[in-house]
Amino acid sequence: GAGVSQSPRYKVAKRGQDVALRCDPISGHVSLFWYQQALGQGPEFLTYFQNEAQLDKSGLPSDRFFAERPEGSVSTLKIQRTQQEDSAVYLCASSYSPSSGGPDYEQYFGPGTRLTVT
């Protein structure tokens, strides 16, 4: 079956522009995660959804970052007034597990969106 897809794959934004990054999780996956990976570093957690509920947004670096998943499937990560430090690869991952203790916990990662802010 289809894996996690993300679009666009590459995005160049001028400083101050707003951007929207899309994630299509694997069908039926309850949990959805966003991570930010700066060049040469490991991914860092941004936010987590269980269905449409955003249960953890502790990793969002500022109030310019906003994520939503209104129907419990597709998710959008929006960055307002982009800054150069926002340049990174944004990874989306999904897992089946409906709860933290469930068996189907493994996260499947999408290809990422590479954002460059000039």
Added chain:
Amino acid sequence: ELKVEQNPLFLSMQEGKNYTIYCNYSTTSDRLYWYRQDPGKSLESLFVLLSNGAVKQEGRLMASLDTKARLSTLHITAAVHDLSATYFCAVDGYKAAGNKLTFGGGTRVLVKP
């Protein structure tokens, strides 16, 4: 706060030799993951280690977990060029909401002929 440290950060390997990557984490965690990332690509899952003493092997790669020492190792046997990539370990907050992953900084592996 859960912290994950890998070392070394960079590993230059000679083909045919054996090497080990270390992953230390700071608090109790029930699941440890190893991923491979090729340049410009996403994360490819290699291993999931679930319990103390767990050992998993796939080809030239073998991963082990010591939860008491909070240490996992990724052992590469007889390195070949195809293994050149960046390797990440990660742990999840299993008993915290959502299983969010905390990653190490990665080990960049370059296998030279």
